[in-house]
Amino acid sequence: MPQPAKPARATARTSTRTSASSQRLKLRRELAAAAMELFATQGYEETTVDEIAAAAGVARRTFFRHFRSKEEAIFPDHDDTLERARAVLEAAPAHENPLDTVCRGIKEVMRMYAASPPVSVERYRLTRQVPALREREIASVARYERLFTRYLLGHFDEAAHRDGDDDPLLAEVAASAVVTAHNHVLRRWLRAGGQGDVEAQLDRAFAIVRRTFGTGFGASRPGAVGAPRGEAAVAAAEGDVLVTVARTDTPLPQIMRTIERALRPG
Missing domain, CATH: 1.10.357.10 (Tetracycline Repressor, domain 2)
Known part of the structure; x- marks a missing residue:
């Protein structure tokens, strides 16, 4: 059965949010690149937030909308x-x-x-x-x-x-x-x-x-x-037959330990 089309308004909102998120990350990365270049060329202590913002072509207040400090800026x-x-x-x-x-x-x-x-x-x-x-x-x-x-x-x-x-x-x-x-x-x-x-x-x-x-x-x-509970691997010995039941994600060493316990005398 064909699925109903999403309302155009909802699709537009999603597209707008995605675009805004991409722009935010792009600017954060530009600020990070500017910070890293200044730290490398003139030193971390000598670099100011104003210089980072100017190098990225934004205002100081824009910097602080994205980062709380200059050290945070290189982890965008x-x-x-x-x-x-x-x-x-x-x-x-x-x-x-x-x-x-x-x-x-x-x-x-x-x-x-x-x-x-x-x-x-x-x-x-x-x-x-x-x-x-x-x-x-x-x-x-x-x-x-x-x-x-x-x-x-x-x-x-x-x-x-x-x-x-x-x-x-x-x-x-x-x-x-x-x-x-x-x-x-x-x-x-x-x-x-x-x-x-x-x-x-x-x-x-x-x-x-x-x-x-x-x-x-x-x-x-x-x-x-239907999710299984209990031990990841269970072994039961009966006569000369040993039956082992294990989840598919059980590590092999655990399965072997379970078998060893089942075969142990007493």
Whole structure:
């Protein structure tokens, strides 16, 4: 059956919002480029907000509509990237392991850096030299970490970990591990001048995180129809036959541990 066409007025509003968002991000990036160039040529301490605004061709008040301070100006994309990462979490399929979802979410951050390697490399050089910029970068990373920790806390698998006191710790450590793996790969890529397939490097790092922490979170989500509960892998021995039932996203080491327990005498 043909779908009814969207009202022209609603389509126009959506188009206007999209255009305004694109223009906002474009101006933020222009301000960031001006700030980075001035920081590099005349020094961070010596550069004023007025100079950044003038270099970008805007008024001082326009600068402050987009950034609260000059150190914030060289990170123009973090707000939008955080929202994209949040959208990945909110749209995750019911069967996906939450740790995999978080790994997909933080890939949005890596893609932000990889979209413009020269700019990212220069930003990295500046943040190494200027403590205020480094502190701003750390604050941005903490926002992602809080987002992922809250998400994992909502999907802790009590069947896999009987001690309920462990769930906040596991969620926090797992989220930190994902962020740390991302940052390790990102720094290595930036030190290499932004060369190489950074997403492939990131996937290898995430594989290590999944092997270490991937069994503590349930793939089922509230409201998911037919979502399995209980242990990720169950084995039952009867005579000479061993039957193992496991979710498709269960890591192989956990399946092997389950089988070993079933075969253990007594």
